[in-house]
Amino acid sequence: MGMQEPKSPKIAVSACLLGENVRYNGGHCNHRLLQSVSKHIEVVPICPEVGIGLGTPRPTIRLVREKGKIHLIEPVSGNDLTDSMLSWSELQSDALMHQKISGIVLKKDSPSCGIERVKVYENNNPQRDGQGLFAMVFTNLNPQIPAIEEGRLNDPLQLENFFARVGMMNRWWQRDEEGWTTSSLQQFHAEHKLLLQSRSPNAPAELGRLISQSNEDHIEKLALKYITAAQMHMNTIVKKKYVAGALRRAVGRLPNTISGTIRQQVHGWIDGYVAGTAPRMAPIAVIDQMFVMAGLEHLPWKRLFQPFDMSSGIFAKV
Ligand code: SF4
Structure with a gap:
């Protein structure tokens, strides 16, 4: 069995966090921590707003709730960018999965990239209860991929947990390339039992049952179900x-x-x-x-x- 160390994981990152001048005001954030780990990972920059053809600099855009539905609006022009952002996000999510990314780091508070607590305006009153449209599409389509906002990486334990999840995902991709068998999935599980236990004590037994009691004919589908459930268990504050x-x-x-x-x-x-x-x-x-x-x-x-x-x-x- 090939047990060689896997290649560096690929991680998609909001381009503005990497120092690329793609933000609406033409500036960037240049995240220090991402630079310090960059030699251990391969970074795939993405910028949804540049992706849908917005320029830099550009007028601000925001999430707006109208009759219970969320729209992505450019207030100066009144343009509704919702549909173009949603379809770009689906295409880009597929493209990122083709590249086998093992994680994604997104810019907080952005109406495109923010994962949680993004401002949504209703009658001009902002409420912090939204999700950036790209983040929403990507995380719904690919719940197995660890996703985090850059702010959380400032906490050393959250940084470590994120990269533990990335490492697990990266090894999963490697086995996936080799082709799954029931025994390689069992071996993958055995290898990660301590890590899983350290995050969620019931995870080893639950995931073991998922493998042994499955009547899934397609081992690839079972392997995907497995990693999705495993990543859910790992998506937690470490206790x-x-x-x-x-x-x-x-x-x-x-x-x-x-x-x-x-x-x-x-x-x-x-x-x-x-x-x-x-x-x-x-x-x-x-x-x-x-x-x-x-x-x-x-x-x-x-x-x-x-x-x-x-x-x-x-x-x-x-
Ligand atoms: S937050 Fe997202 S959409 Fe906005 S500039 Fe950064 S990468 Fe682009």
């Missing part, structure tokens, strides 16, 4: 107690040569991490070292904390 559960399970996987005293010490550090008296890094470094000393490459462990190597800047130093 210490769940991470601790996965760490304890990893301790249970250490070879018998590791003494009970050492195991107890590690459990003590895990308790400290949950209580906030020890950094997460303490138990992780020790468990990692014990796997190395035992000469054991334990894939589920590797998937739990090394979606990328620890020096990549993606691994949260907490």
Whole structure:
């Protein structure tokens, strides 16, 4: 079986976050964090507003609710851009999936790119309850692809979780290229059990059942169902107690040569991490070292904390 490390994941990014001058006011945001990880990923810039033919600079556009329906409007001209944005978004979503993107980073607050809490105007009163049209179309069509607004990447744990999801998606694409079999899907699941458990304790069992109880004839469809459900479980705020559960399970996987005293010490550090008296890094470094000393490459462990190597800047130093 080819277990070679997959290629760098492709991530679609709102072009203005990359320093491209595509915003309505001609400026850009140039996200520092994206630059720092850019050597670990392949970036695919997209700009929905330039995509539908709007110029730079351009008049502002906004979401407007009329009779319960949302429109994308250019207030100065009164132009309704809804249909052209929706059809461009469908085409572009397909194009991005052809490129096998493993994640998407979108600009918050934008009537095209914002994922949540985008202003919607009703009788000139804005309410923050909308979604940018492109973001809405893309995430509805492709719920398995991790999507995040750039603001959330400023939180180290959210950054790490996003890239853990991206890593999982990227490995899925690689297996998809090789062609799925029931056993390769089971293996994919086994490899990600600790990671899944660390986000959602019921995920390993639920997803295991999804595979074993499926009467899906087409393994490709089952693999898609699987990754969609797995990514839903991973789309969460990371909780210490769940991470601790996965760490304890990893301790249970250490070879018998590791003494009970050492195991107890590690459990003590895990308790400290949950209580906030020890950094997460303490138990992780020790468990990692014990796997190395035992000469054991334990894939589920590797998937739990090394979606990328620890020096990549993606691994949260907490
Ligand atoms: S937020 Fe989206 S539509 Fe607006 S400039 Fe950035 S990429 Fe383009």
